[in-house]
Amino acid sequence: xxxxxxxxxxxxxxxxxxxxxxxxxxxxxxxxxxxxxxxxxxxxxxxxxxxxxxxxxxxxxxxxxxxxxxxxxxxxxxxxxxxxxxxxxxxxxxxxxxxxxxxxxxxxxxxxxxxxxxxxxxxxxxxxxxxxxxxxxxxxxxxxxxxxxxxxxxxxxxxxxxxxxxxxxxxxxxxxxxxxxxxxxxxxxxxxxxxxxxxxxxxxxxxxxxxxxxxxxxxxxxxxxxxxxxxxxxxxxxxxxxxxxxxxxxxxxxxxxxxxxxxxxxxxxxxxxxxxxxxxxxxxxxxxxxxxxxxxxxxxxxxxxxxx
Numbered sequence: 001x002x003x004x005x006x007x008x009x010x011x012x013x014x015x016x017x018x019x020x021x022x023x024x025x026x027x028x029x030x031x032x033x034x035x036x037x038x039x040x041x042x043x044x045x046x047x048x049x050x051x052x053x054x055x056x057x058x059x060x061x062x063x064x065x066x067x068x069x070x071x072x073x074x075x076x077x078x079x080x081x082x083x084x085x086x087x088x089x090x091x092x093x094x095x096x097x098x099x100x101x102x103x104x105x106x107x108x109x110x111x112x113x114x115x116x117x118x119x120x121x122x123x124x125x126x127x128x129x130x131x132x133x134x135x136x137x138x139x140x141x142x143x144x145x146x147x148x149x150x151x152x153x154x155x156x157x158x159x160x161x162x163x164x165x166x167x168x169x170x171x172x173x174x175x176x177x178x179x180x181x182x183x184x185x186x187x188x189x190x191x192x193x194x195x196x197x198x199x200x201x202x203x204x205x206x207x208x209x210x211x212x213x214x215x216x217x218x219x220x221x222x223x224x225x226x227x228x229x230x231x232x233x234x235x236x237x238x239x240x241x242x243x244x245x246x247x248x249x250x251x252x253x254x255x256x257x258x259x260x261x262x263x264x265x266x267x268x269x270x271x272x273x274x275x276x277x278x279x280x281x282x283x284x285x286x287x288x289x290x291x292x293x294x295x296x297x298x299x300x301x302x303x304x305x306x307x308x
Contacts, residue, residue, distance in 0.1 A: 029282055033060070033277055033278060033279075033282045034255055035278045036279060036282070037278070038079055040278060041276065042087070044255075044276065045089070045093055049092055051266070052266040052272075053262055053266055053274055054092045054271060054274070055092070057093065057095050057096065057276050058096045058097070058276065059073070059076045059077055059278065059279045060281055061076075061281045064102075064103055064105065067103060067106060070112060071116065074117075081124055091157075093129060094131065094132065095132070096131070097117060097134065098133075100113075100136055100140065102117050104140060104143060113147065114147050117133070117147065118151065121151055121155050130182070132160065133147065133148050133158070135162060135186070137190045138197070141172075148160045152181065158181075159182030159221075160176070161185075162184070162185055164187050164204055164208035164211055166192065167196055167198070174214055174218070177215050177217070177219060181221070183220050183222060183223060185211055185225055186225040186226070187204050208226070209234055212224065212238055216238040216242040222235075223249070224251045226253075229261075235251070246269050250270070250271035250273055251270055252275055253273075254274070262274060
C-alpha cells in the first residue's frame with residue numbers, strides 16, 4: 001500500500017517542499033547522493049579513485065516529458081564526460097544512463113533515446129571510458145536491448161544491466177554472455193507483476209545465483225551488483241571455478257552503502273566500482289526509489305543511524 005502513496009508524493013509540489021526542508025531527508029540525501037553539480041562530484045571521483053576504487057556515475061533525473069528535456073539530460077552527461085576526460089582516469093570512471101532520461105517514453109521515444117545515448121557513448125569512447133545502460137521496468141527492456149546491441153557494433157564495451165527477479169533474465173544472460181558483453185547483474189528494484197517476476201526474496205536470490213553462474217561461465221564481463229555478503233562470497237567462488245582473473249569481473253555497490261566493504265574488496269585485489277548518483281533532481285530519484293520498493297524506506301532511515 002505504501003508504493004502508490006509514495007509515488008503520489010513524488011508528484012506533489014507541496015510534498016516536495018516539505019520533504020526537501022526536513023533535516024532527516026537532507027541527512028539521507030547527503031549520504032546517498034554525491035552532490036548536485038559536476039563540481040560537487042569531481043572531488044568525490046578523485047577521492048574514491050585515489051583509494052583504489054572505480055566509479056560509474058549517474059546524473060539523476062525523472063519525468064522526461066519533452067524532447068527538450070531529453071536533450072538537456074544528454075547534455076548534462078556530455079558535460080560530465082568532458083570533466084572526466086580532464087581527470088584522465090579512463091575506464092576507472094564510466095557512466096550509467098537510463099534511456100527514459102533520454103526520451104525513451106516519448107512518441108518515437110526509441111529513436112530519440114537512441115540518438116541521444118549514441119552521442120554520450122561517442123563522447124565516452126573519445127576519453128577512453130564507456131557507458132552502461134541501466135535496466136528499468138520490464139516494458140522498456142526490448143527497446144534497451146535493441147539499442148545496446150546496435151551500440152556495441154561500434155562501441156563493443158557498452159554495457160547493460162539485467163535484473164535477476166525477471167523470468168526472462170536467464171535467457172537474456174545466456175545471449176549476452178555469448179556475445180562477450182559487459183553485464184551488470186542486480187536483483188531488481190521496480191515493482192513488477194507476478195506474471196513477469198519472482199515475488200519471493202528466496203526465489204530472487206536463487207535466480208541471481210543461477211544467472212551469475214551463466215555470466216561467470218560465459219564470454220562476457222560480469223559486473224556483480226549486490227551488497228549482500230552471501231552473494232558476494234558466492235560470486236568470488238564462481239569466479240574462482242571459472243578461472244577468471246581479478247580483472248575479468250568486478251563488484252559494484254551504491255555510493256553511501258557499505259563503504260568499508262568497498263575498500264576491503266579493493267584491498268584484496270578485486271575491481272570494486274561505486275555507483276555514484278548526483279544531480280539537482282534528487283527528490284524525484286529518491287521518492288521513486290522508495291515507491292519501487294517501500295522496504296527501502298526502512299533501509300534508508302536505518303542507514304542514517306549506522307555506518308556500514
